Amino acid sequence: MRLQARKVARELDRLRQDMRQSQGIGSLADCVFDWAACLDQCLLWLALPKRKPPKPLEPRKLAVKELDALCREIVWMRDGKCRRPNCMRGQLQWAHVYSRRYKWLRWDLDNSMILCAGHHLEWHERPLEAAEWWEKELGPERYRSLVQRAARPSKVNLVAVRAYLTEERKRYA
Numbered sequence: 198m199r200l201q202a203r204k205v206a207r208e209l210d211r212l213r214q215d216m217r218q219s220q221g222i223g224s225l226a227d228c229v230f231d232w233a234a235c236l237d238q239c240l241l242w243l244a245l246p247k248r249k250p251p252k253p254l255e256p257r258k259l260a261v262k263e264l265d266a267l268c269r270e271i272v273w274m275r276d277g278k279c280r281r282p283n284c285m286r287g288q289l290q291w292a293h294v295y296s297r298r299y300k301w302l303r304w305d306l307d308n309s310m311i312l313c314a315g316h317h318l319e320w321h322e323r324p325l326e327a328a329e330w331w332e333k334e335l336g337p338e339r340y341r342s343l344v345q346r347a348a349r350p351s352k353v354n355l356v357a358v359r360a361y362l363t364e365e366r367k368r369y370a
Contacts (some may be wrong), residue, residue: 200212265297267362269302274369277310280334286313292320294331294343301351304358307335307343329359 254262269291279286292312295302302308310331312320320327332340 242318256285260359264304264355264358264362268306268368269361271306271362271366271369272309272311274366275306276312279313279316280310281312281316281330284313284316286315288314290317292316292317294322295347297349300353302343302347303353304362305343305346307339308347310334321355 226234260316272291273289278284279289289311290313292310293303295311297303299308
């Protein structure tokens with residue numbers, strides 16, 4: 198704390214000298230006002246928390262980001278536009294039937310689609326209607342399979358997911 202107080206004192210002296218050199222000495226009121234403004238700035242500087250540089254991503258988190266990008270690319274190639282019928286709006290987004298929190302479904306292509314921002318919002322506001330629509334889109338068997346996969350969590354093998362997505366990318370390229 199003593200070191201910071203010295204820094205503040207040095208900074209105030211420097212600011213005072215700059216003020217004298219640039220403006221000359223004005224009235225006592227001007228000097229007091231300027232001194233108070235300098236002091237406020239220095240105290241504010243002391244109160245601000247010091248930011249640490251961001252940590253590099255762990256290998257697993259980096260792999261998750263890469264798999265997200267790969268899956269998103271495949272879904273964009275597959276869908277190309279909003280999946281809702283006759284929608285030509287922009288602001289397309291990568292959407293999921295089951296949240297990305299469900300790690301075992303995060304990169305499942307049956308769980309992903311492209312929706313415009315409006316339909317994505319509608320998807321979350323009316324989940325029952327959205328589920329009926331998605332069942333119709335996928336077909337009853339694939340939809341039932343997705344629901345069953347969602348019901349039983351499993352550990353995710355990132356290497357296997359990468360292999361699966363790489364094969365799927367070739368299919369849609």
